[in-house]
Amino acid sequence: MLEKLKEAYHFIFEDELLNEIDRSGQLKEFKAGEMIIDFGDYLKSMPLLLDGAIKVLREDSDGDELLLYFLERGDTCAMTLSCCLGTTKSEIRAVAEKDTTLIMIPIEKMEEWTAQYKTWRNFVFESYHTRLTEMLDTIDTIAFLNMDERIMKYLQDKAKINQDEVVSSTHQQIAYDLHTSRVVVSRILKKLEIEGKIKLNRNQIEVLDL
Amino acid sequence: MLEKLKEAYHFIFEDELLNEIDRSGQLKEFKAGEMIIDFGDYLKSMPLLLDGAIKVLREDSDGDELLLYFLERGDTCAMTLSCCLGTTKSEIRAVAEKDTTLIMIPIEKMEEWTAQYKTWRNFVFESYHTRLTEMLDTIDTIAFLNMDERIMKYLQDKAKINQDEVVSSTHQQIAYDLHTSRVVVSRILKKLEIEGKIKLNRNQIEVLDL
DNA sequence: ATATCTTTGTAACACAAGTTACTGTAGTCC
DNA sequence: GGACTACAGTAACTTGTGTTACAAAGATAT
Numbered sequence: 001m002l003e004k005l006k007e008a009y010h011f012i013f014e015d016e017l018l019n020e021i022d023r024s025g026q027l028k029e030f031k032a033g034e035m036i037i038d039f040g041d042y043l044k045s046m047p048l049l050l051d052g053a054i055k056v057l058r059e060d061s062d063g064d065e066l067l068l069y070f071l072e073r074g075d076t077c078a079m080t081l082s083c084c085l086g087t088t089k090s091e092i093r094a095v096a097e098k099d100t101t102l103i104m105i106p107i108e109k110m111e112e113w114t115a116q117y118k119t120w121r122n123f124v125f126e127s128y129h130t131r132l133t134e135m136l137d138t139i140d141t142i143a144f145l146n147m148d149e150r151i152m153k154y155l156q157d158k159a160k161i162n163q164d165e166v167v168s169s170t171h172q173q174i175a176y177d178l179h180t181s182r183v184v185v186s187r188i189l190k191k192l193e194i195e196g197k198i199k200l201n202r203n204q205i206e207v208l209d210l
Numbered sequence: 211m212l213e214k215l216k217e218a219y220h221f222i223f224e225d226e227l228l229n230e231i232d233r234s235g236q237l238k239e240f241k242a243g244e245m246i247i248d249f250g251d252y253l254k255s256m257p258l259l260l261d262g263a264i265k266v267l268r269e270d271s272d273g274d275e276l277l278l279y280f281l282e283r284g285d286t287c288a289m290t291l292s293c294c295l296g297t298t299k300s301e302i303r304a305v306a307e308k309d310t311t312l313i314m315i316p317i318e319k320m321e322e323w324t325a326q327y328k329t330w331r332n333f334v335f336e337s338y339h340t341r342l343t344e345m346l347d348t349i350d351t352i353a354f355l356n357m358d359e360r361i362m363k364y365l366q367d368k369a370k371i372n373q374d375e376v377v378s379s380t381h382q383q384i385a386y387d388l389h390t391s392r393v394v395v396s397r398i399l400k401k402l403e404i405e406g407k408i409k410l411n412r413n414q415i416e417v418l419d420l
Numbered sequence: 421a422t423a424t425c426t427t428t429g430t431a432a433c434a435c436a437a438g439t440t441a442c443t444g445t446a447g448t449c450c
Numbered sequence: 451g452g453a454c455t456a457c458a459g460t461a462a463c464t465t466g467t468g469t470t471a472c473a474a475a476g477a478t479a480t
Contacts, residue, residue, distance in 0.1 A: 058346060060354040068349070082339035091346055114331060121324060128338040129292035135345040136268060136289075136301055139278070143352050143389055144270040147467070170427065179353055181468055186428060202427065202476065357437065380457060391438055396458060398437095412446065412457070 001027050004050050005103065008073050017117050021048070025103035030096040037080065037094040045104040049075050052100025053161045057093045057177075066142075067154070067177040069134040070097060070161045078131035081124065097161060150178055151188050152197060152209070159207045167205045211237050214260050215313065218283050227327050231258070235313035240306040247290065247304040255314040259285050262310025263371045267303045267387075276352075277364070277387040279344040280307060280371045288341035291334065307371060360388055361398050362407060362419070369417045377415045 002022045009018060025048070030036055037043070039059055054071040056079070071077060071094075079092050113120040141150055154174065158167045171185040178185070189205065192198045199206040212232045219228060235258070240246055247253070249269055264281040266289070281287060281304075289302050323330040351360055364384065368377045381395040388395070399415065402408045409416040 058349060058353075060350060062354075064354065066349070066353050078338075079342060082335065082342060091343065115328070118325070124335075125292065128288070128342075131342065132289060132292055132338075132345070133301065135342065135349070139268060139276070139345070139349060139352070140270060142349065143268075143276050144272075144274065172427080182428090183430090183469075184467060187430080187467095190429075200428090382457080392458085393439075393460090394437060397460080400459075410458090 001025075001103070004101070008050050009048075012123055013119050014117070017113065017120060020109070020113070021103065021105065024109050025105050028102055028104055030100045030102075032096055032098045032100075034096045035093065036096060036100075036102075037077075037090050037092070039090060039093055041090045043080055043090060043107075045106050046081055046110060047077055048103045048105060049073055050101045050103060052102075053097040054100060055095045055097045055177075057095065058091075059093065064179055065093075065176050066179040068092065068138055069131075070157065072161065075130070076123075076127050078127045081127065147178075147180060147184060148188055148191070151185065152192060154178060155198065155205060155207045156210060159210060165207045165210060167207060168203055169205065170203055211235075211313070214311070218260050219258075222333055223329050224327070227323065227330060230319070230323070231313065231315065234319050235315050238312055238314055240310045240312075242306050242308045242310075244306045245303065246306060246310075246312075247287075247300050247302070249300060249303055251300045253290055253300060253317075255316050256290055256320060257287055258313045258315060259283055260311045260313060262312075263307040264310060265305045265307045265387075267305065268301075269303065274389055275303075275386050276389045278302065278348055279341075280367065282371065285340070286333075286337050288337045291337065357388075357390060357394060358398055358402070361395065362402060364388060365408065365415060365417045366420060369420060375417045375420060377417060378413055379415065380413055 002018070005018055005022060005025075009021075013021070026045070028047075030052070036047070036054060049071055051073055054075075054077070056068045056071065056077065058066045058068050060066075077092075077094060080090065080094075114124065141153060145153065151174065154177065155167055158169070159165050171189065172182045175182045175185045189198065189200060193200050197207075197209040199208060212228070215228055215232060215235075219231075223231070236255070238257075240262070246257070246264060259281055261283055264285075264287070266278045266281065266287065268276045268278050270276075287302075287304060290300065290304075324334065351363060355363065361384065364387065365377055368379070369375050381399065382392045385392045385395045399408065399410060403410050407417075407419040409418060
């Protein structure tokens, strides 16, 4: 574990802190599609992403979902982070986008390290900043873009996260993430294919315009 | 200034820190409608809200605006906060919603106090948490509500912020904040009036259903 | 190979929201 | 008072998106 940890975080944390994380943290692995955190979960530890990718979702009162953003290596979930501090329930759902390994850090350590390590403080602030920026981006997307643009952006983001220009999703899955209907997704994907921006196959969409 | 500061913050900061803020901070006053921060501004100090209210907006590439949230006494602008740390440009615009007084704190102090005062750290984390939650609420609003509900929520929020059930805005101003058109706002306001939820007058809307 | 299920394509329609255009009305300035 | 401006009301139309319904194509199981 220490190896992987160093690989991902040695640029920002000093050895002493890395060793502390190694001692207190618990390694967890999730298969693609597994749920990591659900709405209303009480969180007693904070995740540090070592490898893989996580999809973060929001749900409304009718059970409709909406994709907020993806997390990659080196990220932490700032929502979780602030839930930990407030010991409030999770406002979001986190699902493994691909096979994912992460380290769970007990909340008690958070407070301790925040006081003790400047690098940790900076990391936490940096994470909050990144997440706020990401949320702004999400707001821009749903407020200012039409469905064509949102779908195209979704495909590009997903291709980037998975480092594969072929996105393996059904139209229904995309509809869930974007909070729209399957028919709308099919219709627009077909239009994007005619425009030459993507290539459609069963369960697969090749993104030509990255 | 120290008086006002104590009035608003003595519950969360110790006297020593309050005195520090008093020494380093600079008092600023803004009239309702004045712009406090604009897109692209570089920020060298961080605002603490003493009195009044602030409206925080987002803008897209075409210059279209969208209201993100309101700030009240005891709040700070977490976006500003993270801009300060990253010395990046402001992603948002802040406008005084009513006459507002705030204290500007130089960024150098931020780092210092974060290391030194636990209450300050908690305040900063708390602020980030509140802001993230507020952003989630904004996302819910634009993603899951229709225009009728959004306008009603807007009026209720605005009435609450101004502690006045009479909202003094033109239909055009509401349209800007919600990123829609004046005609749509007029049409829906009329409908809400017929439903008995509001009462319309020139430049004024009385919110009956708070 | 037949039956079944999942995924995709498409047509026809419904509806919310945005657009254009015009009118009326309340204030302001001369 | 008359001219002007800002604000509000409303009608008629367009457009984007969501809905319902059904058919076809590919995958999977028996």
